[in-house]
């Protein structure tokens with residue numbers, strides 16, 4: 016039997032029994048240092064607070080607008096993200112009577128197997144994993160987008176990263192691959208923003224409904240304080256959890272699927288409401304199908320469906336996606352993860368949804 020060489024085994028000390036598969040440990044800056052360097056100005060804090068409260072009112076039925084979480088699948092380029100935000104902001108203002116627009120500012124990507132895990136994990140896109148730089152750049156971007164007056168939403172994937180950025184987040188998501196995770200439900204129970212839970216990748220809605228229930232309850236769990244110290248956190252529970260339908264083995268945005276999801280919520284004694292992701296398995300990963308999904312949702316909303324409280328759209332400056340290839344510069348404003356709608360299709364899509372909300376209101 017051949018044994019790996021000492022070099023291959025990742026440690027030079029063959030007597031070790033702990034950390035034998037840890038290749039290196041590097042220092043991580045503390046949240047307190049980053050927040051001191053890049054504090055949230057009062058106007059940004061106010062934007063975050065006002066938006067969280069407004070989303071809460073939508074979820075609790077006293078605001079009849081539709082939450083629209085719109086933006087790139089993932090952030091990889093600061094300037095392109097700011098350029099996108101500059102386009103979205105005037106439209107968000109124009110449609111603000113009908114849509115509560117939150118920009119998708121996703122820094123952490125859960126992968127089916129392996130792949131680039133996002134701007135915080137690897138901001139230089141080259142496997143150098145400069146996470147201190149990633150956290151700093153993420154916070155800088157959130158501050159810049161918020162300073163435009165546009166609130167941000169993100170997926171919380173890592174359990175420590177919220178300490179660095181969550182004060183700048185108006186709406187959060189727990190993804191399809193982590194909705195069933197106790198750790199993520201505990202995290203959500205202590206987050207200050209409304210949190211949507213995706214249905215499972217197989218389409219299972221029960222796990223997301225269970226997550227809403229779990230996150231509404233208080234929990235005690237281990238975490239890290241802003242000063243970077245291990246701590247036991249005791250949470251109050253998050254009353255603003257909700258389900259996000261993202262499709263699974265089949266899409267689940269049609270009226271029958273909305274009813275089926277609401278039946279599961281009803282059985283659990285929860286608010287009958289869903290935010291519908293036009294992308295992922297609902298678009299069968301074809302970005303252009305998001306238009307069909309949004310059109311169908313618009314028809315349901317215009318027909319009086321009040322249980323659709325929000326939509327999610329993956330959209331960038333330009334449509335489609337691109338692979339990173341050594342020696343080939345990336346095209347600006349094009350996704351490097353899932354394919355996105357371009358801006359030219361996003362604008363009419365949002366106008367159509369706003370019109371649907373107006374028609375629903377007129378019926379009421």
Ligand SMILES: O=C[C@H](O)[C@H](O)COP(=O)(O)O
Nearest residue numbers: 124125126127128130352353
């Ligand atoms: O939203 C992004 C992707 O769908 C998700 O992160 C999974 O990506 P992958 O299947 O390409 O790994």
Ligand SMILES: C=C(OP(=O)(O)O)C(=O)O
Nearest residue numbers: 125190191192213261295
């Ligand atoms: C990863 C995402 O979605 P899901 O968890 O539904 O796959 C996403 O919204 O970026």
